[in-house]
Structure formats: structure tokens, C-alpha cells
Amino acid sequence: MPAIPGATPDALDAALADPIEVARRLDVDPERGLTAADAATRLAAHGPNELRSAGGTPFWRRVVAQVADPLILLLIAAIAVSLIAWLVEGAEGWPIDAIVIFGIIVLNAVLGLVQESRAERAVAALAVMTRARSTVLRDGTLRTVPSAELVPGDLLVLAEGDQVGADARVVRATSLQVAEAALTGESTTVEKHPETLTERVPLGDRHDMVFKGTAVSRGTGRAIVTATGMSTEMGAIATLLDETVAEPTPLQVEVGHLGRTLGRIVIGIAIVVMLTVALVQGVRTPSEWVTVLLLGVSLAVAAVPEGLPAILSLVLALGVQRMARRNAVVKTLSSVETLGSASVICTDKTGTLTTNQMTIQRIVTASGTVDLGGVGYAPVGRATVKGRPLEDGPLRTEVGIVLGAGSLANDAQLAEREGEWRIEGDPTEAAFLVAARKLEGTTVEAARYDRVGEVPFSSERKMMSTAHRHERGDLVVLSKGAPDVLLEHCTRIRIGPDIVPLDAVRRARALADAEALSEEAFRTIGVAYRPAPELGGGDGGPDVTGFDESAEHDLVYAGVVGIIDPPRPEVRPAIAEARAAGIRVVMITGDHPATAARIARDLGIIDEDGIALPGARLDGMDDRQLRDAVRTVSVFARVAPQHKLRIVDALQAEGLIVAMTGDGVNDAPALKSADIGIAMGITGTEVTKEAANMVLADDDFATIVHAVREGRGIFDDIRKFLRYLLYSNMGEVLTVFLGVVFAGALGFTAASEGGLVLPLVATQILWINLVTDSGPALAMGVDPEIDDVMARPPRGLHDRAIDLGMWIGIGVTGLVIAVITLLTMDMFLPGGIVPGGTDTFDVARTAGFTTLVFAGLFTAFNARSATSSAFRGLFTNRWLWGAVALAVVLQVAVVSLPPLQVAFGTAPLDGVHWLVCAGMASVVLWVEELRKLGILLATRRRADGAGARFRAA
Structure with a gap:
């Protein structure tokens, strides 16, 4: 296979190779660049x-995904059974049950498709994000070409304000600084220079490389392109994002489990009830077999809350x-509840917990x-x-001199546009402004x-100086840089209005302040x-002659500033609230460990002796080993x-x-996972927004805590309904089952006119x-919200929406409903357990039917909380009333x-019947109130006991 022109051999790590070696391997003249013909060949x-770009999900797959839910499959099975029963009956009229259930399935699918119509376009958004033009040297001539044509x-050829079009090895740099926050999470700009690295280092420390998708914030430089397209570091993230599998949400897992459980x-x-009827009462004619089959289907439909998917x-x-x-803009429905279930919030630092705006917070001078x-670029603060x-x-x-000199020896700009303060240039320099x-x-x-002269900053010198002429004509040299380097050029120090010699004691103190x-x-x-004055005196000329490094002597030290990307003020209380709700906050950042630990301590993520x-x-x-680490770090x-992705996977x-x-491109794979x-x-970035399930419109971490409360409230509502x-539904099932088993004891058999004796007919069950x-x-x-959802820890991954306690409650409440319905x-009826009745079986069945409906309505108030009284916040839900x-x-x-009596097999009731039905139905409310009172008293006894033990200790 012929070699691809310009292909960098796998063995060559450009960051560890000398620029001359990189140029030789890539067959390029480092002074003239490629020829136009060579560039065209390499592009081909x-x-x-x-x-x-990742291809979109076909529409048919989205539709299949909507109906592949176990609950939906259960309803499809119910449609099939309903149609079979309809056909057995002779296919008369319309199969209403099947049509209604089918309508529910269609409604649910439409809702899901509308809400989740956005296909995942994360990798495509990466491509859109990096469309730009680049300046290159070809045939010895500067040319501006689309970045897509780089090879x-x-x-x-890089200059301030340029977007870097590809990964490249730096061969020349003058005060070159690049903003890489979107790629690495590093809040400060990264200084670039051509000196070859001696060992492999993290992405944010590769000072001899520039990367696709980053931006030049200062200086100039030249660099040889070493990788393009999917071979770049940005491409590696795109590949990682493409390969990352989006896990089903806890709610999707829970609904699937619920569907399978209800199916069984x-x-x-259906089988037990049909067999019971056949064994207890006997089934002799085809018509009775149809009735039994229809009853089984009706009970099956009754047991399945077919409205659940649509209501959900x-x-x-x-x-x-x-x-x-x-x-908080949520892109997928099932993600709404997931945040309420979150037990860990992993957060980037730069731009999420902090402002991503370098800020001077401390000035130290001799006095x-x-x-x-x-906080940030708004000039508000004291x-x-x-x-x-x-x-x-x-x-x-002294402070005025430090900030004034730092603002003059400065290439950044600060301006207010449309009510928002923005900067151009290096964020650190802007902090002085x-x-x-x-x-x-x-x-x-x-x-x-x-300004009349400048000696620019360089990585070798670690300082910069400028010459300025006052309006009176006086000239002054202003310098700023690394404190230890700057102090080597100082012989004096400013103390108030005086300038005194910088002796060894004062020099040591200045270094200690900086340290x-x-x-x-x-x-x-x-x-x-x-x-x-030696630079030109008061001649009024626009520039001085001979201003260079030789002027950086006999300087007067003014002081040192401390700059940091500060935390957002609203974040600390939000983190405290999250921790109170049992949610752990984990910071994952590309920034320096010392800076990360400092911000984490300030925000209360770790204590004073915590480390990064x-x-x-x-x-x-x-x-x-990573799983062991994430338990405590x-x-x-x-x-x-890839580290972020591994940390998320280890926590899961x-x-x-x-x-x-997160906010940067580097966060996207972890967000998706x-x-x-x-x-x-x-x-x-657009990449992050497309990969995420939720977007914070205000970038406020506190909004996440509000969303957690909302998510927990939604899960509470799901448990309520x-x-x-x-x-x-359990009340209906047990009413039919127990009514069939105890038909003789209850007086049903004696009161009926022969044939099958059923406490409810199929149409009444479907009406309920x-x-x-x-x-x-x-x-x-x-x-x-009835109970404080933030006063309890998040639910566990394996905690069921319907846990054992709720299943017991379902069984007990269903039994109470069945008993009061059958007793009504x-x-x-004459005979039975409660003698004295004189009504027909049709009237008694209608009364039981009505009691069952009313009991269900009383249960709605019971179900609002598993522990709080139904009378708490009784009138807060007008929709329920x-x-x-x-x-x-x-x-x-x-x-x-x-007409409805004929359709549903009912008989008229008088006032006494209605009162008895309502009174009997209310029993389910009072039984539940007694149970909740028992829970309250037991809780108080435990609390009193714990308090007594504490006082005794």
C-alpha cells in the first residue's frame, strides 16, 4: 500500500519531537510551507x-422505541385478548375495549415523539462548531483558506483572535497564549512555545502543541499541522462521544420492571378468576364460556392501569x-424524574462552579x-x-499604583455591550482593568x-514592560510578571509616599507574600x-527610541496581586442544600489540583484537609482501583x-x-454517559448542549437544586397515581374474585335467577x-408537594417505585374496598351475612358497583401521601376535586x-341507597387514616426514645 502523503507515522508523538524532525517527517519546508499542488494531493x-457526523435515528426506529415499552406491550396483548373475546361473542358492534386501549397507545406514542423529536446531533454539532478559516503559508505566500482544507x-500562521484550525506543533512563538477551556477545562490561557517536551504530559500541559477548536488570545506564532479531522484531539472526543452508549434512565428501567410485574x-x-368461576359455579353452555372469558379479559384490563403510559x-x-x-430546559421526558433520583452530581469547575472570568481578589503591598x-468582569465591588x-x-x-500600572502595562480591552461587560485579549490582563x-x-x-514603547511578555522572560508618557511629558517604565523574576529587576520598594531601598528583609517578605x-x-x-527620563524626556514624541530589556533595571516594587477564577456566589448555598438532601457533589476539572482544591474548599465540597x-x-x-477512589475522593x-468518562462509569x-x-467540548462524552x-x-458549547439531557438557561448551579426538587416531586406524583x-384496580379484582367464591354465603346465589352469579359485569368493570x-x-x-421531598435521601438505583410496603398497602386497601363493596x-339482599334486605340482585349489584366507584374516589385522597393525613392540604389540588x-x-x-342502565346493567337507586353507598365507601378513608395515625405515633415514640438515650448519654 503506498504511503499517504504527509501522514505522521504512528511512532512519532509530535509533542515529544523536535520541530525540525516533525517537518522532516511531514515533508514540509518550515520556512515556505507546502506547495499548492502538494496540499491538494494531501487533501485528496x-x-x-x-x-x-453521526447519522440520525430513522423515524421508524423512534416509533418502535415508543411502543417497545413493556407496559405498552402489555396493552397490545390486552387488545389481542379483547378482540378474541369480541370475536367469540359474534363480533357484534364495535370492539370498544380494543379501540380505547389502541387510542391510549397512539396518544402515548405521539406525546413521546413530539417531546423527543430532537435526534442526537452531538458529533454533527462538533463539526459546525469548528467551521472557520485559517491562515497558512503555501509556496512561501500567506493564504487564508477554509479550515476544512487544512492538511x-x-x-x-497564528495571530491574536484566530481559531486554531487543526492540531499542530509549534515552531515559532512570540508571547503566544491560547485559550483551551473548551477542550481541557483550564480557565487560564496556556502559554505556547516551541521547546520540546521531555515526557508525555496531560493535554493541558502540552505547551509545544496547539489544538483544533481552541483560540489564540494573545501573541503570534507558527505551527506545523500534525493532525486533521477525526485524528485531532477534538476528533478523539467526537469518537469517544460517538462510541458512548446512553444508558436508560432510572424511570425507564422502573417502568419496564413495573410492566413485566403487572404482566405476570x-x-x-385472569387464569385464577376464570378457573374459580368454572369450578365454583360450573360453566355449561357456550354463552357462559363467553361470559367467563369476557370477565377474565375485563379483569385483566382492570388490573392493568392502561392509562398509566399516557398519564406518565x-x-x-x-x-x-x-x-x-x-x-432548566429538559430535552427528554424520562430525564425529568432522573435528576430527582440523582445521588451524585459530577460538575466541571470552570464556567459551572466558577464564572470563567479571571478576577483579582487580593492585593498585597508593603503596607x-x-x-x-x-466577581467576574463587571467592575462592581469594594x-x-x-x-x-x-x-x-x-x-x-500603594494599591492604586499596583492596579494603575497593571492596567497600563496591558493589551486587553474591557467594554460594556448591551448591559454586559466583555473583554478582548488575555483574561488575566483584563482582570487588572x-x-x-x-x-x-x-x-x-x-x-x-x-503608551510609547513595549517589551512583550515571553515564557523565557516571564515578564513584560511598557513605556508611557504622562500628559506633562514625563516618561515612566511599567513592568509586571512573575513576582520572583520581577523582584530580580527591583532595587527599591514603594511604602506609602516614600521609595526606600529593597533590602534583603523586604525582598524576603515580598517573596513570602507572593508564596x-x-x-x-x-x-x-x-x-x-x-x-x-533617560528614554526621551519631554520632547512630546509618540515613541521612544531604544526601549528594550535594558530599561528593566532599578525598578520600584509596588506589590503583588492574587488572581483566581472565583466561585459563583450562588453555588455554595446550592451545594449545601444538595448535601442536606443526601446528594454528593464531585468536582471534575482540567484545572490545576491546587486551584481545584481551593475552589472545592471554598464551596464546601471538601473540608479543609481535603485534596484533589x-x-x-x-x-x-x-x-x-478507580471504584475504590471514587468512594472517597x-x-x-x-x-x-476519557478520565471524566471513567469516573462517571465508576460511580455508576x-x-x-x-x-x-459541564460546558466545554471535553465534557460531552461524560454528559452522554x-x-x-x-x-x-x-x-x-453547542456540542455540550446537544449531548446533554438538560440545559441550564441561566448557567446557575442553584437551578440544578431546584430541578432536583422538581424531579423528586414528579416521582412522588408518579407514586401517588x-x-x-x-x-x-386491586379493589375491583378482589371484589369479583371474592364475590364469586363467597356468592352463596353473601346471598348472591339465592337472589339471582340462575346462571352465572357475578358481582360485577364486564361493562361495569370497564366503566369503573x-x-x-x-x-x-x-x-x-x-x-x-405534600411531604418535604428534600428532607429524605435520594432513592437508590434498585429502589422500586412500587416497593414491598406499597404492595402490602395495595393488597390491604384492595381487600378493604372489596369487603365493603360486597357487604353493601x-x-x-335477603339472607346472607347481613339479613334484612329486600332488593333484587340487579339493585344490590348496582349499589355495590356505586360503592366501588365511590371507594375509588375516596382512595384518591388517601393516595396523596403514604404517611400524611388525607386532610393535610385537602383543598390544594383543585383539579382533583x-x-x-x-x-x-x-x-x-x-x-x-x-339508556345507560341498559348499556351497563344498572338499576335505579333511591336516596337511602345513595347514602349507604357513600357511607360504606368512606370506610376506606377512615381505615387508612387510622393506619397513618399509627405510623405517626410509632415515629414519635422512636424519636422520644432516641432523645431520652441521648440525654442519658
């Missing part, structure tokens, strides 16, 4: 410098709307330390000393100077100056995208439900489903109107 061989071997129960119920979708959709009003308030406002005096003078505006009078004085700031994870920059685990340590860990620093392997937040990915809407539906499984159940799905029928009132009106109609 390598293909465009673009990222591969290995191209010589990139339904089949068992509607409840989740309403939750989506409420969360959107709180600036003391000043704290500067305010200077304080030990909590008190900074007053005029020596310290105020912001800080100077906060100190009254500083910017006024700085405006009187004009103390570094230990607190501040980035430190020292500032110095000196009058420079660097990504280099993760490389040496296998999966078991809450801060991971200097991590690569521990049985935790993981939410992952997490149980729920949360992207920042303002600072987040599940509890309600299954309480009622229609009345109770629709309006009241939907109203339960939007019920206000017995009360109106409306649904109950409508159900009562419909029940009166089906009992009283002749």
Missing part, C-alpha cells in the same frame, strides 16, 4: 479537515414546562493586604482591609498616560515601575475527557445515579376503569338514565 488522500504538513399479575388474575407522559410533560420556567470584592473599607493613606496609595475600575480614581489617573498567595491557589503577578486527585494518577488505576483535577458501577454538568447530562446554556390506580383511571389519576399526577350488596365531582356526576348518570 486525507479528506477534509472535518469531524464525522498535515500545512504551516499555520394480570395473566395470573402528560405528567412528565407538565414537569418539563415547570422546569423550563425555572430555566498590608487588601481584599477586592466582586476594597476592604480586614472587612473594613479601604481608607486614604499609604496602603490606598476590572480591578482598577473598582478603585475610585485609578482609571482617571491612568488615562493621562500614553502565601500561591499556596491559596491564586495566580500571582507582581507589579513594578520607575521614572525613566490528579488525572495522572488515574492513568495508573484499573477499574477496581470528591475532587479530580488535571483530567482528560457503585450503584449511584449520576448527574454530570451519565444518567443525566446537564449543559450550561450560556457558556456551554400508581398507588391510587393499583389500590382501585374509565371513571377512576382517567380524570382523578391525571389530577394525582399534578398534585402539589349483602345489606340490600374537579375530577372527583365529574366522576360522581357520571356515576349518577349511569345509574339513573335508562
Whole structure:
């Protein structure tokens, strides 16, 4: 196979190779670049410098996904059984049951398709994000070409403001700094220079490489393209994202489990009831067999809450709307509840917990330390000393000189546009401009100077200097840089209005001040100056001649500033609330370990002696060791995208439900792998937003906590209507089953006119489903919060929506409903357990039918909480009251109107019947109230006992 022109051999790591060797391997002249013909050949061989787009999911697959849910499959089976029974009966009329259930399935599928119509376009968004133009040297001439046409071997020419079009090896750099936050999570710009690395280092520390999708924030340079398209670091993330499998949400898992469980129960119920009827009463004619089969089908349909999928979708959709009003935009319905189940929130630091805006927070001079308030680029904040406002005096003078000089020796720009403060240039330099505006009078004085000369910053010198002419004509040299380097050029120090010699004691103290700031994870920059009359005096010329490094001597040291990307002010209380709710917060960042640990301590993620685990340590860990680490470590620093993905996977392997937040491209794979990915809407890249399940429109971490409460409330509502539906449905099933078994003891057999004796007919069972499984159940799905959902820990991964306690409650409540229904029928019949009745079996069955409906409506109020009284917040849900009132009106109609009496086998009831039905139905409410009272008293006794033991201890 012929070699591909310009292909970098696998054995060559460009970051560890000399630029000359890279140029030789790629067959390019480092002074003239490629020829146009060579570039065209390589483009044909390598293909465009673009990222591969993932194909969309076909529409038919989306439809199949909507109906592949176990609950939906159960309903499809119910349709089949209903159609069989309809055919056995002679196929007369329309198969109403099958049509209604089919309509529910279609409604659910439409809701799901509408809400989840956005296909995953994360990799495609990566390609869109990186469309740009690049300047290259070809045939010795500068040319601007589409970045998609870059090829290995191209010589990139970089300048401030350029987007880097491909991964490239730096061959020349002058004050070159690149913003790589979107790729690495590093908040500060990265200085680039051509010196070859001696060992493999993390992505954020490869100073001799520039990467596709990053941006030049300062300086100039040249670099040889070493990788394009999917071979770049951005392409590696695209591949990782493409290969990452999105796990089903806990709610999807739970609904699937519920569907399978109900399926087994339904089949068992249908078989047991039909066999019981056949054995107890005997089935002799084909007509009776049809009746038994229809009864079995009706009970199966009754046992399945067929409205559950549609109600679930509607409840989740309403939750989506409420969360959107709180600036949390959810893209998939099932993700709404997932966040409420989260036991861990993994969060990026830069731009998520912090502002991604470098800020000067501390200034240290010879006279003391000043704290500067305010966060970000808005020049709002005040200077304080030990909590008190900074007053005029020596310290105020020194701080003014530090910030004024730092603002003048500066290439950044700060401007307010449409009410928002924005910067251009290096964020660290911009921090001086912001800080100077906060100190009254500083910017006024700085405006009187004009820059007339510059010695730029370089990685070798670690400092920069500028020459400025005052409006009076005086010249001054201003310098800033690494404090230890700057102090080597200083012989004096400013103390208030005086300039005194910088002796060994004062020099040691200045170095100690800078070191103390570094230990607190501040980035430190020292500032110095000196009058420079020798540079040109007051001739008024625009420039000075001969201004170079030789002017950087005999400087007056002014002080040092501490710069940091500060935490968002709203984050700390949000993290405290999350922890109180049993949710652990884990920081995963590409930033320096010391900086990450400092921010984590400030926010309360770790305690004072907590540390950050660097990504280099993760490389040496296998999966078991990583799982051990994630149990205790809450801060991971200097991590690569694959590290984030491994950390999320390790937490999930521990049985935790993981939410992952982020804003950069490097966060996208982990967001996709997490149980729920949360992207920042303002600072987040398009890639992150597409890979996430939820987008924060305000980039506010506190919004996540609000969303957690909303998600927990939604799951509570799901449990409420599940509890309600299954309480009622179990009551129907047990009523029929026990009514058939004890028909003789209850007086049913004696009162009937021969044939099968059934406490309810199939149409009445289906009517109960229609009345109770629709309006009241939907109203339960939007019920206000009764219990404090944030006062309990998150539910575990294997915790069931219907746990053992709820199943017991379903059985007990169903039994109570069945007993009071059957006793009501017995009360109106002659003989039986309760003698004295004189009504016909049709009237008694209608009374039992009505009691069963009313009992279901009383149960709706019981089901609002498993522990709190039904009378707590009794009138807060007007939708529930409306649904109950409508159900009562419909029940009166089906009992009283002749056409409906014929259709549903009912008989008229008088006032006494109605009162007895309502009174008997209310028993289910009082039984449940007694149970909840018992729970309350037991809880108080346990609390009192614990308090007594504590006092005794």
C-alpha cells in the first residue's frame, strides 16, 4: 500500500519531537510551507479537515422505541385478548375495549415523539462548531483558506483572535497564549512555545502543541499541522462521544420492571378468576364460556392501569414546562424524574462552579493586604482591609499604583455591550482593568498616560514592560510578571509616599507574600515601575527610541496581586442544600489540583484537609482501583475527557445515579454517559448542549437544586397515581374474585335467577376503569408537594417505585374496598351475612358497583401521601376535586338514565341507597387514616426514645 502523503507515522508523538524532525517527517519546508499542488494531493488522500457526523435515528426506529415499552406491550396483548373475546361473542358492534386501549397507545406514542423529536446531533454539532478559516503559508505566500482544507504538513500562521484550525506543533512563538477551556477545562490561557517536551504530559500541559477548536488570545506564532479531522484531539472526543452508549434512565428501567410485574399479575388474575368461576359455579353452555372469558379479559384490563403510559407522559410533560420556567430546559421526558433520583452530581469547575472570568481578589503591598470584592468582569465591588473599607493613606496609595500600572502595562480591552461587560485579549490582563475600575480614581489617573514603547511578555522572560508618557511629558517604565523574576529587576520598594531601598528583609517578605498567595491557589503577578527620563524626556514624541530589556533595571516594587477564577456566589448555598438532601457533589476539572482544591474548599465540597486527585494518577488505576477512589475522593483535577468518562462509569458501577454538568467540548462524552447530562446554556458549547439531557438557561448551579426538587416531586406524583390506580384496580379484582367464591354465603346465589352469579359485569368493570383511571389519576399526577421531598435521601438505583410496603398497602386497601363493596350488596339482599334486605340482585349489584366507584374516589385522597393525613392540604389540588365531582356526576348518570342502565346493567337507586353507598365507601378513608395515625405515633415514640438515650448519654 503506498504511503499517504504527509501522514505522521504512528511512532512519532509530535509533542515529544523536535520541530525540525516533525517537518522532516511531514515533508514540509518550515520556512515556505507546502506547495499548492502538494496540499491538494494531501487533501485528496486525507479528506477534509472535518469531524464525522453521526447519522440520525430513522423515524421508524423512534416509533418502535415508543411502543417497545413493556407496559405498552402489555396493552397490545390486552387488545389481542379483547378482540378474541369480541370475536367469540359474534363480533357484534364495535370492539370498544380494543379501540380505547389502541387510542391510549397512539396518544402515548405521539406525546413521546413530539417531546423527543430532537435526534442526537452531538458529533454533527462538533463539526459546525469548528467551521472557520485559517491562515497558512503555501509556496512561501500567506493564504487564508477554509479550515476544512487544512492538511498535515500545512504551516499555520497564528495571530491574536484566530481559531486554531487543526492540531499542530509549534515552531515559532512570540508571547503566544491560547485559550483551551473548551477542550481541557483550564480557565487560564496556556502559554505556547516551541521547546520540546521531555515526557508525555496531560493535554493541558502540552505547551509545544496547539489544538483544533481552541483560540489564540494573545501573541503570534507558527505551527506545523500534525493532525486533521477525526485524528485531532477534538476528533478523539467526537469518537469517544460517538462510541458512548446512553444508558436508560432510572424511570425507564422502573417502568419496564413495573410492566413485566403487572404482566405476570394480570395473566395470573385472569387464569385464577376464570378457573374459580368454572369450578365454583360450573360453566355449561357456550354463552357462559363467553361470559367467563369476557370477565377474565375485563379483569385483566382492570388490573392493568392502561392509562398509566399516557398519564406518565402528560405528567412528565407538565414537569418539563415547570422546569423550563425555572430555566432548566429538559430535552427528554424520562430525564425529568432522573435528576430527582440523582445521588451524585459530577460538575466541571470552570464556567459551572466558577464564572470563567479571571478576577483579582487580593492585593498585597508593603503596607498590608487588601481584599477586592466582586466577581467576574463587571467592575462592581469594594476594597476592604480586614472587612473594613479601604481608607486614604499609604496602603490606598500603594494599591492604586499596583492596579494603575497593571492596567497600563496591558493589551486587553474591557467594554460594556448591551448591559454586559466583555473583554478582548488575555483574561488575566483584563482582570487588572476590572480591578482598577473598582478603585475610585485609578482609571482617571491612568488615562493621562500614553503608551510609547513595549517589551512583550515571553515564557523565557516571564515578564513584560511598557513605556508611557504622562500628559506633562514625563516618561515612566511599567513592568509586571512573575513576582520572583520581577523582584530580580527591583532595587527599591514603594511604602506609602516614600521609595526606600529593597533590602534583603523586604525582598524576603515580598517573596513570602507572593508564596502565601500561591499556596491559596491564586495566580500571582507582581507589579513594578520607575521614572525613566533617560528614554526621551519631554520632547512630546509618540515613541521612544531604544526601549528594550535594558530599561528593566532599578525598578520600584509596588506589590503583588492574587488572581483566581472565583466561585459563583450562588453555588455554595446550592451545594449545601444538595448535601442536606443526601446528594454528593464531585468536582471534575482540567484545572490545576491546587486551584481545584481551593475552589472545592471554598464551596464546601471538601473540608479543609481535603485534596484533589490528579488525572495522572488515574492513568495508573484499573477499574477496581478507580471504584475504590471514587468512594472517597470528591475532587479530580488535571483530567482528560476519557478520565471524566471513567469516573462517571465508576460511580455508576457503585450503584449511584449520576448527574454530570459541564460546558466545554471535553465534557460531552461524560454528559452522554451519565444518567443525566446537564449543559450550561450560556457558556456551554453547542456540542455540550446537544449531548446533554438538560440545559441550564441561566448557567446557575442553584437551578440544578431546584430541578432536583422538581424531579423528586414528579416521582412522588408518579407514586401517588400508581398507588391510587393499583389500590382501585386491586379493589375491583378482589371484589369479583371474592364475590364469586363467597356468592352463596353473601346471598348472591339465592337472589339471582340462575346462571352465572357475578358481582360485577364486564361493562361495569370497564366503566369503573374509565371513571377512576382517567380524570382523578391525571389530577394525582399534578398534585402539589405534600411531604418535604428534600428532607429524605435520594432513592437508590434498585429502589422500586412500587416497593414491598406499597404492595402490602395495595393488597390491604384492595381487600378493604372489596369487603365493603360486597357487604353493601349483602345489606340490600335477603339472607346472607347481613339479613334484612329486600332488593333484587340487579339493585344490590348496582349499589355495590356505586360503592366501588365511590371507594375509588375516596382512595384518591388517601393516595396523596403514604404517611400524611388525607386532610393535610385537602383543598390544594383543585383539579382533583374537579375530577372527583365529574366522576360522581357520571356515576349518577349511569345509574339513573335508562339508556345507560341498559348499556351497563344498572338499576335505579333511591336516596337511602345513595347514602349507604357513600357511607360504606368512606370506610376506606377512615381505615387508612387510622393506619397513618399509627405510623405517626410509632415515629414519635422512636424519636422520644432516641432523645431520652441521648440525654442519658
